[in-house]
Amino acid sequence: MNRFIAFVKKEFLHILRDKQTLLIMFGLPVVQVVLFGFAITTEIKDASISILDLSRDHVTRKISNKILSTGYFKLDTYLDHEGEIEQAFKEGKVKEVIVFGRNFATEFESGNARVQLIVDATDPNTGTTLINYTSAIILDFIRGEYPEAGMFRPVALETRMWYNPELKSVYYFIPGVITIILMIVSTMLTSISLTREKELGTMEVLLASPMKPAQVIIAKVVPYMILSFINAVIILIMGKTIFGLPLEGSLALLLGETLLFILVALSLGVLISTHAATQQVALMISLFALMLPTILLSGFIFPVENMPLILQLIANVIPAKWFVIILKDIMLKGSDITDIWKETLVLVLFCLVFIAASVKNYKVRLE
């Protein structure tokens, strides 16, 4: 046991003395969260819109004027019929089309008026923001007209997200960032630190010592596990405090699942190191063979459901995909283990497979 503790201590010393790695480990998450968070919640200003007013009465005019006077929107054109909507979006001139139903003023009195908001959601975040702004302005108008109405809404707001029906909101990025960071720290750094021992020639000495190979690996992995966990917690706290990220489900479950994913990532790192002879190769494998698919196929940036079938199938073998689902479900939907046991099981399987493959590949001798 002393042997083990001494080794873990040594590993911590390596990490703490390597300022660059430390910076990557703790600076990167902060930068990424801030970048993703703020880049996505930019304010709307002078967004081009078109209006299709099918009633052209005093109420619709009032609403249109109110919307256009806020400074958030800029009128591109008034459309004449529904057929033009598609064209307006395709030309890329407008981000949103507001459609007022027929006989708006009359229906407004009877509480059956209809407004349809159609946005170009190719950029999902701008899309949501536009919807939110427009709805707020219309609701504000209604409150102004009928101060006594309370919750009564004489207008049916109907929204359509085009090109990206299941809109991903800003919160959805935080789970993605956590996943990426855990992959970087756990997989890349472990595989590099293990291959570094090979390059230094110290692995030869470790192998020739009575320390069991499994002990060497676990001892090397423990510090990264702890650091990755701290990292995940930092990102969660940042998400909560800076971006008001909700946590609907249980915190314990969230942390437990995080730990499970860290284990998956670490065992993958170990697996890579059994194949890579140099730090450079380890870095290349982690970066290109893992990071890119993780970013692209995990559903972090691009929704998996919208991908071609073949990519959807490939996405299934990306551990990050399952972790992103788990995180979103716990944080946003408040799911408990009975809802996400399947995804959890998949991660457990990944972990076992990686460990089994590493053990099989790990040699008690040199090749």
Place this chain on the structure above:
Amino acid sequence: MSEAVIQVENLTKKFGDFYAVKNIDFEVERGEVFGFLGANGAGKTTVMKMLCGLITPTSGKAMVAGFNVFGQQNEIKKNIGYMSQRFSLYEDLTVIENITFYGGIYGLTNAEIKERAYRLIEMHGLGEVKNQLLASLPLGWKQKLAFSVALIHRPQIVFLDEPTGGVDPITRRQFWESIYEAAHSGITLFVTTHYMDEAEYCDRISMMVDGEIKGLGTPTELKQLHHAKNMDEVFVNLARKKEFIE
């Protein structure tokens, strides 16, 4: 005959407060095989780097191949060759690719490269292996080739940094024969080595200790001065043991 191609006066290099090289003086003549010895960390590498125009000295004067180490580093680089045991040639290129690459680096024309590559291959009997990857050649051949490549642009001076480490005794001696050959054609050779017997093959040697030159002369002179049988004893006499940061 006595035409100095390397002239060093009061040359000093400081790293922070540490004198890596302290007020050294020496001259090397054209066609001379000059041995540059010293313990690990005595400052040999720093001197080599200054003379090759890779780092600028802190103070002093040094002329290499007629150019000043202060400001004329580029001219120096064109007139010298360099070979070290650790780095010289690319293992994943073939013999001919290596030659062509280095010829190109030194700005030779394609015709020149072709002609010199041909002669080089002839001279070392590399015809059969010229299209093989360097990695597949025995160490001795690689070293020979590395040396000829260092000579490809007909430099005035060639710096050899521990050129013979790890080679078998016969190949090592053959290597020295090519060094002599080069010296006869008027090239100056500046050699570092850890083999003390090789020190004896040099025309003159200098011995660095703690950043200073503590011995300079022909092997015979140095041995007489230190009442030593061989260079090994001279070395031990001069380099009093001291540990310092490299």
Place this chain on the structure above:
Amino acid sequence: MQVAVKIENIRKTYGDIVALKDISLRINEGEIFGIIGPDGSGKTSLFRILATLLLADSGTVSLLGLDVVKDYKALRKMLGYMPGRFSLYQDLTVEENINLFASLFGTTVAAQYDIIKDIYSQIEPFKDRRAGKLSGGMKQKLALSCVLVHKPRILLLDEPTTGVDPISRKEFWGILKRLKAWNITIVVSTPYMDEAMQCDRVALIQDGNIMSVDTPDNIVNEFPARLYAVKTSNKHTILTDLRDFEYTGSAFAFGDHIHFTDVRTEFTNDELKAYLEEKGHTDIDISETTATIEDCFIELMRKKI
């Protein structure tokens, strides 16, 4: 005398390259055994096989009666292995490095201080310095302390002196000799032929073959010809001129002399001297000399070719 290392018909290939060609060797307990040969002669493969890290294609190796394949676990506790170009953890201090290696073998520096004292006390004043900032000689001492800290019964040192200056090398051999007092068997390899004299027995290895195994003195005494040291005023041309001499057996530069053998058993200095004078040499000095290990190595290599 007990046999500590028994190597029987070991063969090791890497693809088409045969690194070790069916070699056999016995190393006695408590001796300093040198494996002398240039780079690429198979030294490192041999050391890795001894250190239980590499499997031979065929043949058997046992250390202290334990098989390197079957009993590798037990053996690893008794071996101190220092690989070629072994670098310590550069970012750890001297003290952190040695403590780590002590705990790897389940011991402490304090408990084993007696065996490493001789070496470690020299670097202890720098114990808070990072290993990466040590000079070559100090690094080597630290590395030796690290592989010695668990009192191994056999030390396997692969090229510990490569790239180290002559003084540090001498010191290192002094340390190894003092270690003999602990009855540790030391197997050490080196490309520096002169270091062979420091060993109790040596094996000369070239191209995966062991050319000769004996005490250095015996190897030197068995040099097959009379050896002459020749020196003239012209260092550069003497060698080629000697090679042109019709009775030259061999002529190789050794320091400031050429070591020369004559193919005939009857040889007179005067004849050679006359020849050299004719070639324009002056200050001719010819005297009989004793062979060095390097002469023998060259001779053995030539015999093979």
